[in-house]
Amino acid sequence: MQHKSKLPQVGTTIFSVMSALAKEHQAINLSQGFPNFESDKKLMDFVTKAMQSGYNQYAPMPGNTELLKAIANKYEKLYNTSYHPESEITVTAGATQAIYTIISAFVKADDEVIIFTPAYDCYEPAITIHNGKTIPIQLHAPSYCIDWDIVKSKISAKTKMIIINTPHNPSGTVLTKTDLLKLQELTANTDIIVLSDEVYEHIIFDNESHQSICLFPELKKRSFITASFGKTFHNTGWKMGYCCAPKDLMIEFRKVHQFNVFSVNHPMQKGLADYLQEPSRYLELSGFYQEKRDLFLELIKDSRFDFIPAKGTYFQVLDFSKITKENDVEFAKRLTKEHKIAAIPLSVFNENKKDDNMLRFCFAKTDETLKQAAEILNKI
Numbered sequence: 001m002q003h004k005s006k007l008p009q010v011g012t013t014i015f016s017v018m019s020a021l022a023k024e025h026q027a028i029n030l031s032q033g034f035p036n037f038e039s040d041k042k043l044m045d046f047v048t049k050a051m052q053s054g055y056n057q058y059a060p061m062p063g064n065t066e067l068l069k070a071i072a073n074k075y076e077k078l079y080n081t082s083y084h085p086e087s088e089i090t091v092t093a094g095a096t097q098a099i100y101t102i103i104s105a106f107v108k109a110d111d112e113v114i115i116f117t118p119a120y121d122c123y124e125p126a127i128t129i130h131n132g133k134t135i136p137i138q139l140h141a142p143s144y145c146i147d148w149d150i151v152k153s154k155i156s157a158k159t160k161m162i163i164i165n166t167p168h169n170p171s172g173t174v175l176t177k178t179d180l181l182k183l184q185e186l187t188a189n190t191d192i193i194v195l196s197d198e199v200y201e202h203i204i205f206d207n208e209s210h211q212s213i214c215l216f217p218e219l220k221k222r223s224f225i226t227a228s229f230g231k232t233f234h235n236t237g238w239k240m241g242y243c244c245a246p247k248d249l250m251i252e253f254r255k256v257h258q259f260n261v262f263s264v265n266h267p268m269q270k271g272l273a274d275y276l277q278e279p280s281r282y283l284e285l286s287g288f289y290q291e292k293r294d295l296f297l298e299l300i301k302d303s304r305f306d307f308i309p310a311k312g313t314y315f316q317v318l319d320f321s322k323i324t325k326e327n328d329v330e331f332a333k334r335l336t337k338e339h340k341i342a343a344i345p346l347s348v349f350n351e352n353k354k355d356d357n358m359l360r361f362c363f364a365k366t367d368e369t370l371k372q373a374a375e376i377l378n379k380i
């Protein structure tokens with residue numbers, strides 16, 4: 001039987017490709033974005049305790065009540081804003097599921113969705129599968145800042161949604177208050193939904209503060225925030241996340257969520273609820289990763305790679321223009337095979353595979369791994 005693919009352009013993600021290549025060649029894997037150290041044992045103990053105390057059947061569809069309250073508390077304390085725990089927050093199987101479900105719930109055939117490339121790779125396929133049209137706006141190395149005049153020229157009556165991501169994967173840049181105000185101005189008096197992917201909200205450096213969409217009341221009214229516990233608590237394999245939005249948007253989200261996922265892992269939700277009672281557990285994350293970024297960059301400062309220090313996330317992009325004329329995919333593969341270090345070529349996130357000679361390295365690694373990686377990079 002012949003099936004016409006709904007996603008003919010989609011192959012295996014670059015993350016799987018590079019991680020498999022790293023494994024095959026026993027290379028240090030700084031490609032895929034996950035820590036190579038363990039989550040806090042205290043959190044694992046809370047989850048174990050939850051399993052032993054009967055949290056083993058379906059959680060309520062929107063999420064465990066204590067976890068929803070803990071998330072609402074976080075927004076209250078950090079951003080002085082409120083999301084009602086019963087009606088405006090839903091716990092999801094990672095941010096990816098939240099993003100897919102938001103797009104499912106709102107994007108109809110021929111609706112336009114503006115994304116900024118380089119973009120995290122789950123946005124576009126979700127838009128395509130719902131017969132929406134992706135309108136990519138290419139950001140340029142090395143600053144990757146948004147030209148709002150271009151955004152203005154792309155907004156039309158067909159624009160259903162704009163997806164932003166700050167701190168930004170893969171570039172490590174962040175949106176400023178001026179950026180968010182500009183977005184607010186450009187979308188004022190429209191029904192455009194903003195999907196604000198804030199999975200790295202707690203990883204922001206040099207005393208900058210995270211510009212959550214919820215800080216901008218006119219935007220908050222029309223926006224979803226997506227978040228990931230995996231990024232915050234070093235357990236990407238748990239695939240736990242959530243989203244927040246005003247009630248009218250969340251009602252539509254839940255219509256899809258309840259028939260797609262219904263509810264997510266209950267003991268982990270209860271464990272996370274207990275763990276979130278102590279805010280230092282996420283507030284100390286920026287300092288923790290800033291030390292790793294600084295260590296990595298200090299170690300490679302004399303290498304032939306150029307860089308602007310990442311402002312957030314656990315990714316650092318390195319410019320290899322002084323090293324080779326190869327395209328970034330070829331260079332990334334050769335680095336893995338010959339030099340035993342794996343990174344992600346940025347062109348895969350770009351419009352028309354634009355190649356700026358940039359590779360993305362994940363520094364969510366032990367200091368020992370970062371030292372080994374730097375030793376290799378200094379010899380290239």
Ligand SMILES: Cc1ncc(COP(=O)(O)O)c(C=O)c1O
Binds near residue numbers: 093229230
């Ligand atoms: C920008 C961005 N959004 C969403 C996700 C997905 O998060 P999760 O693992 O919680 O699904 C990632 C993971 O790498 C990401 O980098």
